[in-house]
Amino acid sequence: MLDLFEVITTSGVVLWSKSYAPVKPSIINSLISDVFIEERNQPGSDGKWFKKDSYTLKWTLAADVGLVFVAVYQSLIHLTWIDELLDQVKKLFVALYGEKIKASTGTKIQCHFDQYFEASLRSLERQAGGAATTRPTNVSTDDPSSDGNGGGFSDGDEWSSPPPMPGVNNTGISDFQHRTPYSSEKPNPLIEVTPSATSAPVSPATMAQALLQASGRRPGRPRRNRKSAGPSSASSTHASSGEERSPARLSNKPKRGKEMRIWGEDGIAAEANDERKLDYSAGISTDDEQDTLRPKPEAIDQDTWGTRTNKGDFLLKDLDYEIDGILKQANSAENNEETNRKGPGGIASGLVGGAMGYLRNFVGGKTLTREDTEKAISGVMTHLLEKNVAREAAVQICDSVQTSLVGQKTGSFQSIESLVKLAMEDALRKILTPTTSLDLLREIGQVRETEERPYVISVVGVNGVGKSTNLSKISFFLLQNKLKVLIAACDTFRSGAVEQLRVHARNLKELSEREGGVVELYEKGYGKDAANIAKDAVSYAGTNGFDVVLIDTAGRRHNDQRLMSSLEKFAKFANPDKILMVGEALVGSDSVQQARNFNAAFGKERKLDGFIISKCDTVGDMVGTLISMVFATGIPVVFLGVGQNYTDLRTLNVKWAVGLLMS
Amino acid sequence: MSTLPTFEILGFPVSLPILIISLLAVVIIPIILGKLLTSGSKTGPSSVILLAGPRDAGKTSLLLYLQEKTLIPTQTSTTPAIVKLPPSALSPAGSEDDGSTKPFHLKDTPGHPKLRSTAINTIIQPTESCMGVVYVLDSAVLSTQARITDTTEYLYELLLAIQKRYAVLSESNTSTEPIPLLIACNKNDLFTALPSTKISNLLQTELSRMKETKRKGLLGAGAGENDDEDLDLVLGDEASDQITWEGLKEFGVEISIQSGSVKSGNIDGWKSWMAACLDA
Ligand SMILES: Nc1nc2c(ncn2[C@@H]2O[C@H](COP(=O)(O)OP(=O)(O)OP(=O)(O)O)[C@@H](O)[C@H]2O)c(=O)[nH]1
Ligand SMILES: [Mg+2]
Numbered sequence: 001m002l003d004l005f006e007v008i009t010t011s012g013v014v015l016w017s018k019s020y021a022p023v024k025p026s027i028i029n030s031l032i033s034d035v036f037i038e039e040r041n042q043p044g045s046d047g048k049w050f051k052k053d054s055y056t057l058k059w060t061l062a063a064d065v066g067l068v069f070v071a072v073y074q075s076l077i078h079l080t081w082i083d084e085l086l087d088q089v090k091k092l093f094v095a096l097y098g099e100k101i102k103a104s105t106g107t108k109i110q111c112h113f114d115q116y117f118e119a120s121l122r123s124l125e126r127q128a129g130g131a132a133t134t135r136p137t138n139v140s141t142d143d144p145s146s147d148g149n150g151g152g153f154s155d156g157d158e159w160s161s162p163p164p165m166p167g168v169n170n171t172g173i174s175d176f177q178h179r180t181p182y183s184s185e186k187p188n189p190l191i192e193v194t195p196s197a198t199s200a201p202v203s204p205a206t207m208a209q210a211l212l213q214a215s216g217r218r219p220g221r222p223r224r225n226r227k228s229a230g231p232s233s234a235s236s237t238h239a240s241s242g243e244e245r246s247p248a249r250l251s252n253k254p255k256r257g258k259e260m261r262i263w264g265e266d267g268i269a270a271e272a273n274d275e276r277k278l279d280y281s282a283g284i285s286t287d288d289e290q291d292t293l294r295p296k297p298e299a300i301d302q303d304t305w306g307t308r309t310n311k312g313d314f315l316l317k318d319l320d321y322e323i324d325g326i327l328k329q330a331n332s333a334e335n336n337e338e339t340n341r342k343g344p345g346g347i348a349s350g351l352v353g354g355a356m357g358y359l360r361n362f363v364g365g366k367t368l369t370r371e372d373t374e375k376a377i378s379g380v381m382t383h384l385l386e387k388n389v390a391r392e393a394a395v396q397i398c399d400s401v402q403t404s405l406v407g408q409k410t411g412s413f414q415s416i417e418s419l420v421k422l423a424m425e426d427a428l429r430k431i432l433t434p435t436t437s438l439d440l441l442r443e444i445g446q447v448r449e450t451e452e453r454p455y456v457i458s459v460v461g462v463n464g465v466g467k468s469t470n471l472s473k474i475s476f477f478l479l480q481n482k483l484k485v486l487i488a489a490c491d492t493f494r495s496g497a498v499e500q501l502r503v504h505a506r507n508l509k510e511l512s513e514r515e516g517g518v519v520e521l522y523e524k525g526y527g528k529d530a531a532n533i534a535k536d537a538v539s540y541a542g543t544n545g546f547d548v549v550l551i552d553t554a555g556r557r558h559n560d561q562r563l564m565s566s567l568e569k570f571a572k573f574a575n576p577d578k579i580l581m582v583g584e585a586l587v588g589s590d591s592v593q594q595a596r597n598f599n600a601a602f603g604k605e606r607k608l609d610g611f612i613i614s615k616c617d618t619v620g621d622m623v624g625t626l627i628s629m630v631f632a633t634g635i636p637v638v639f640l641g642v643g644q645n646y647t648d649l650r651t652l653n654v655k656w657a658v659g660l661l662m663s
Numbered sequence: 664m665s666t667l668p669t670f671e672i673l674g675f676p677v678s679l680p681i682l683i684i685s686l687l688a689v690v691i692i693p694i695i696l697g698k699l700l701t702s703g704s705k706t707g708p709s710s711v712i713l714l715a716g717p718r719d720a721g722k723t724s725l726l727l728y729l730q731e732k733t734l735i736p737t738q739t740s741t742t743p744a745i746v747k748l749p750p751s752a753l754s755p756a757g758s759e760d761d762g763s764t765k766p767f768h769l770k771d772t773p774g775h776p777k778l779r780s781t782a783i784n785t786i787i788q789p790t791e792s793c794m795g796v797v798y799v800l801d802s803a804v805l806s807t808q809a810r811i812t813d814t815t816e817y818l819y820e821l822l823l824a825i826q827k828r829y830a831v832l833s834e835s836n837t838s839t840e841p842i843p844l845l846i847a848c849n850k851n852d853l854f855t856a857l858p859s860t861k862i863s864n865l866l867q868t869e870l871s872r873m874k875e876t877k878r879k880g881l882l883g884a885g886a887g888e889n890d891d892e893d894l895d896l897v898l899g900d901e902a903s904d905q906i907t908w909e910g911l912k913e914f915g916v917e918i919s920i921q922s923g924s925v926k927s928g929n930i931d932g933w934k935s936w937m938a939a940c941l942d943a
Contacts, residue, residue: 006738008738009744010740010741010742011723011740011741011742011743011744011771012723012737012738012739012740012741012744012771012773013723013727013735013737013744014735014736014737014738017736025736025737025738028738029719029738029739032738032739032741033718033739033775036741037739037741037773037775037777037778038777066742105744105745105746105747107726107727107730107744107746108727108730108731108735429780430777430778433776433777433779433780434776435775435776435777436776436809436813437812437813437816439812439816439873439876439877439880440880441876441879441880442812442872442873442876445872445876446808450808477881481879616884639881640884642884649881650881650882650883650884650885651880651881651882651883651884652883652884653883653884653885656883656884656885657884657885659885660885
C-alpha cells in the first residue's frame with residue numbers, strides 16, 4: 001500500500017502530495033537531511049531506498065527543475081512498481097508543469113495533478129495484476145453513495161477497481177460551504193441533488209460537479225453558473241455527453257502529444273471541465289488537513305491543461321491517452337538527446353545547435369550534461385587523490401558532484417572547470433561542516449551544572465596513532481581551563497602503556513600546578529578487564545569531585561575481530577559522553593575502513609562522536625584523510641594534532657581545510 | 664581605378680571590408696550571445712530581506728504565507744529561494760494599504776547546519792543586498808539543551824557576520840546602515856512555546872556563555888597563518904563576555920524580538936518590522 005506520494009521542490013515547498021494514510025512530515029525530512037544533505041546512505045541501500053520507522057521511502061530527482069519525487073510505503077509490503085511509478089510521475093509532472101516551475105523560482109505553483117497520478121497508479125497496479133493497493137481512508141465505506149459507484153462509468157469494465165468515490169457524503173459538502181464565503185448567499189438548489197444521487201447510479205464526475213455547483217463559488221463568472229443547469233439534469237446530461245463525444249475523441253487520438261497543450265477556442269467550456277476534475281480530485285483526496293491547507297485555486301492555468309474535451313464528462317480513458325502521449329514524448333525526447341549526442345544530427349539545425357553549444361563552452365550559459373563534466377571531474381578526482389583522499393571516498397564524492405551538476409547552466413564566461421571546482425569546494429565544505437555543536441567546554445559545563453557527574457571522554461584507535469599523546473593534549477587544554485581531570489589507564493594490554501601515561505600525568509601536573517590544575521592517574525596495572533577499570537574510574541571520579549575523566553584504551557587493528565568486539569562492553573560499562581577515534585593523517589586508503597569499523601564496534605545504539613586526526617603537521621597540505629574519514633561515517637573532526645607539544649592541539653577550521661584540499 | 668584587395672578563402676573571393684566585418688562579428692557575437700544566454704545571473708536583486716534560522720523553524724512556511732496568505736505544507740529545504748513579493752504582502756491582515764512602496768525580495772535559506780553558509784555569505788558579501796535579517800526560531804523546542812545550543816550557535820554566527828559586514832563597510836564608507844535583525848519566535852500557537860521575553864533572556868545568557876567558551880577554547884587549525892582572516896574577531900565588546908542586545912548596538916547589530924505564528928497567521932508584528940526595514 002502506498003501511504004504517501006509527494007512532489008517537493010529543493011527549496012522545501014510541497015508542490016503536490018497525495019496521502020492514503022497519515023505520515024508524519026518528519027519521515028520525509030529525515031530522508032532529505034540524511035541522504036540529500038548529509039549524503040549518508042543506509043547500509044545496503046546503495047542510495048536506492050531509505051527506511052525510517054516502519055516506512056520505506058523511494059525517490060527520484062529531476063535536477064533541472066529542482067524537484068524531488070518521494071513515495072512512502074509500509075516496509076512490510078513489497079511494491080514492485082514503485083520505481084516505475086516514480087519515473088512515470090516524474091515525466092508527467094515535468095512535462096505538465098516544468099516551465100511553470102522554472103519560472104516560479106522555487107515557490108508554490110498550482111498543479112491539479114490528482115487525476116494524472118491516480119491514472120498512472122492504477123495502470124501500474126493493473127499491470128502488476130494486483131487488486132487495489134491503495135486503501136480508502138477518508139472515504140467511509142458505509143457511505144450510501146458508494147453503492148452506485150461503478151455504474152457511472154461507461155468504460156467501467158476496463159477497471160479492475162473503480163477509483164474511490166469522491167467525498168460526497170454530506171460532511172464533504174458542508175465542508176465546501178464553510179470554505180466558500182459566497183455559498184451562503186442564496187441556497188443553491190444543487191445542494192439537494194446529493195441525496196437523490198445516492199440512489200441513482202452516478203459517476204464520480206457527476207458527483208464532483210454536484211460538489212462544484214454546491215460550492216457555488218466565483219459569482220463573477222455567470223457563464224459557468226449558467227452551465228450548471230438543474231439538479232435533475234446533472235447526471236443525465238453527463239452520462240450522455242460522454243458518448244456524444246467519443247467519436248471526436250477518437251479522431252483526436254493521433255494528435256496527442258505536443259498539440260495537447262494548445263488551448264481550444266471554447267476556453268470557458270474547457271475551464272468548466274477543469275473545475276470539475278479539480279473538484280473531483282479534491283473529493284477523493286484522503287487527507288483532509290492537507291486539503292484545507294492548500295489554497296483554493298484562483299484560476300486554472302491554461303498552459304498546463306489540455307483541450308481534450310470541449311464538453312461533457314471527464315473520462316479516465318481519455319486521461320490514459322493523454323498520459324501515454326506525454327510519456328511517449330518524454331521518452332522520445334530522451335532518445336533524441338541520446339542520438340544527438342552520439343553523432344552529428346546531419347542538417348543545418350544540427351550545425352547551428354553544435355555551433356551554439358561550442359560557443360557556450362566559452363561564453364557560458366551552457367546547460368551541462370554528464371559528458372560535459374567528465375573531463376573536469378576526472379581532473380578534480382586526480383587532484384583529490386594527490387591530496388591523499390582515499391580512492392573510495394574520492395570516487396563517490398566526484399560522482400555526487402557530477403550528478404548535481406547535470407542540468408545546471410554555466411555562468412557568463414565561466415568555464416566548466418571552474419564550475420566543477422566551485423561545486424567540489426561546496427561539497428567538501430558540506431562534508432566537513434559538523435551537524436552538531438563541538439564546543440567541548442560548554443558541554444562539560446552543562447553536564448557539571450545540571451547532572452553533577454563527571455564528563456567522560458575516551459579515545460580509541462589502531463596501534464601507534466597517538467592515542468595517549470592526544471589524550472594528554474586534551475588534558476592539558478582542560479587543565480588550563482581549571483578543570484579537575486582524572487586520566488584512566490585502560491590499556492591493560494601493551495606493556496609500557498601505563499608507564500607512558502604516568503609520565504604524561506606527572507608532566508601535566510608540573511605544568512599546571514601553578515595555575516591550580518588538578519590531574520590524577522587512575523591505574524590498575526595490566527591484564528585486567530578494561531571495561532571494568534573504566535567503570536571504576538568513572539565512579540571514583542564521581543565521588544572525588546573530578547570534572548572530567550579521560551580514558552585511554554588499548555590500540556587495536558580495526559580488522560581484529562576479538563579486540564574490536566570488546567569495545568561494545570567497554571562503551572556500555574564506561575558510558576562515555578564522547579568516544580573519539582584517533583586517526584593518523586598519514587594513513588591512506590585504509591582510513592575509510594578504519595573509520596567504518598570503529599564506528600560500528602560499539603553496538604547498535606552507540607556510535608563514534610568524533611575524530612582526532614593526529615600528525616597533521618607531517619603531511620603538509622595532503623589532508624585528505626580528514627575527508628575520507630568524515631565522508632565514510634558522517635562523524636565530525638573534533639581535534640587536530642599538529643605537533644609534539646601539549647599545546648599542539650587545534651580544532652578544525654573548515655575553510656582552512658577546504659582551502660588546502662583545493663589548492 | 665584601384666580595386667580593393669581580395670582574398671580567396673576556401674575558393675571564394677572575399678573583399679577586405681567583408682573580411683573585416685566578418686572578423687569583427689566573430690569577436691562580438693560571442694560576447695553578445697554570452698550576455699543574452701546568461702542575462703542577469705550575476706547581479707543579485709536589490710531590497711532583499713534574508714530569512715535564516717535553524718531547521719524546521721518555519722522559514723519556508725513564512726515565505727509561502729507572505730506569498731499565498733495561507734499555511735502551505737513544506738519539507739526541509741536544501742537550496743535557497745529568492746522570491747519577489749509585492750509591497751502588499753506586508754500590509755497587515757485585512758487592510759489594503761501598502762506597508763511599503765516598492766516590491767522587495769525575500770531570500771529563504773536552508774537551516775540545516777551543513778547548509779548555513781548560504782545565509783552567512785549573503786550577509787558577509789558587501790555586494791549582496793541585505794536590508795534586514797529575520798531569524799526565525801521554533802519557540803516550542805527551546806526546552807532541550809541541544810536545540811537551545813543549536814539555535815544560539817546559528818544566531819551567534821549570523822550576528823558575527825553582521826558585525827563583520829558593518830566593520831568592513833564602515834571602514835570604507837562613512838554612512839553605513841547597520842543590518843537590523845528580527846528574532847521571530849515562531850510557533851507560539853503551541854502550548855509548549857516560550858514567551859518572547861523568556862527567549863530573549865535565554866538567548867542573551869546562552870550567547871554570553873558561548874562567547875566565553877569560544878575565548879577559552881582551542882585555536883582553529885591554520886590560525887595566524889594568513890593575516891587577512893579575522894579569525895579572532897569576537898562578537899561585541901572585547902573586554903567582557905557579557906552579551907546584551909543593548910551592548911551589541913554600537914557594533915552595528917540591532918536586534919528586535921517578537922513572537923508570532925505562521926500557522927495561526929499571527930505575523931503582523933513581523934510584517935511591520937519588515938516594512939519598516941525596507942522603508943529605512
Ligand atoms: N504549530 C506550528 N507549526 C508551524 C508554524 N510555522 C511552521 N510550522 C510547521 O513547521 C514545520 C517546518 O516549517 P518549514 O517552513 O519547512 O521550516 P524551515 O525553517 O523552512 O526549515 P528548513 O527548511 O529545514 O530550514 C512545517 O511542518 C510547518 O507546517 C507555526 O506557526 N505553528
Ligand atoms: Mg525551509
